[in-house]
Amino acid sequence: MNGILPLWKPKGMTSFDCVAKCRRYFNTKKVGHTGTLDPEVEGVLPICLGNATKVVPFLTDTKKVYLGTVALGTATETEDATGSVIEEKKVVEMPTKTEIEAVLETFKGAITQVPPMYSAVKVNGKKLYEYARANEEVERPSREVFIYDLQLLAIDESKNSFDLYVECSKGTYIRTLCVDTGKELGYPAHMLQLERIKTGSFSKKNTVTFAMIEEAAAKNEQAQLLRPISEGLSHLVHQDVDDALKLRIKNGQKLAVTEAPVTNNPFVFTNNEEVLAIYGKHPEQPGQIKPLRVF
Incomplete structure (x- = not known):
């Protein structure tokens, strides 16, 4: 079975969990995903099966589009809502639309990020989150990423938060972008929630869920859910x-x-x-x- 499954990854599953589940549903060992999503993040996760696994690095290298929320006033050890609070500052007055947009403008284009400690980036053969869980300090390598578009969508003063639209290169940590944006606004911050709505040519509107895969597998029609290899190379x-x-x-x-x-x-x-x-x-x-x- 060859093709690309435009999966909508649910919250609570790792990207590897999704690969393992697809191996069972499609009865094949040749399965690979095209860009890790954190367990608490939902969104577009193209899964390559069979011969399509050959395009994994090329599809991984495509633009990604996210909808995320920045929460001001608290920073966490994981840079998202799952971690313990490590810094707090009361938000007396929420930054204005003009102030937020002015800061967002400075993050467009090529920027340098330092990956979160709770991430799968490897240093000396060991993943950063392994150092973090062992309370070990290690120097994190910075990386250059590219922000093609960054827009303010809405402000929620009751939650001291604002919503973002982000179009970026592979390797971009939206958690870190949220933290850095908050810092420029004068507050500790973290990513409250995140959803990936597009990877390359695959968008939310044409994804399939595990419920749809299960239904198709019961009829032995799961192959009909696969998209041709060419769609993973449209860029x-x-x-x-x-x-x-x-x-x-x-x-x-x-x-x-x-x-x-x-x-x-x-x-x-x-x-x-x-x-x-x-x-x-x-x-x-x-x-x-x-x-x-x-x-």
Whole structure:
């Protein structure tokens, strides 16, 4: 069974839990997800099955869109609502729409983040949350991420909170963005809630739930829930080729760079809408391109 399952991950499950459950429902071991979501976060989590697992790193590398809520006045050890409070400051007067939007503007574009201690980022072969649970101090590596769009959606003065729309690159920690935004407004802060509404070309409106998967599996129709591999590669340049070149591509041959579309990124070769392979520039031979994945 090959294809991409546009799963709506429920709260209370890890991304690995979702993969394990899909292995059972689709009766296959070749299953991989395309970008971890914290257990208490719900949202779009494309799951790749069978041959589609070859596109996992390419689909993981796509833009993500979130709806989140920043709560001012308290900071937590996990940077979200699940952690213990580590700092408090009374919000005497909620920042205005103008003040919040001015701060959000400064976070657009390339920014540097320090990952939360309660995260799966590895330092010296050990995950940060393992250090945190053992009360061990470790220097966290900063990383550059990109915020394509950041908008204020609403302010709730009764909860000292405000809602955000975030469009960002992979690797962005929305928890950290919430904390840093609060800091710029003069308050400790944490992420009150989060929902991922889009990953690449997969959005909330075309996702499936575990209830839908269970119903389909009872009828042995779960394959009908899968989307074609091409939908996971829609963000890459596609080039259709003739049957002669198709054979060479399917055999995984290196090709002349003149056969490639004009792009510095990996690209997709197709034949009559069939995905043949993902190619990229050869790192050691400038005049050639090489297969990165062949289907």
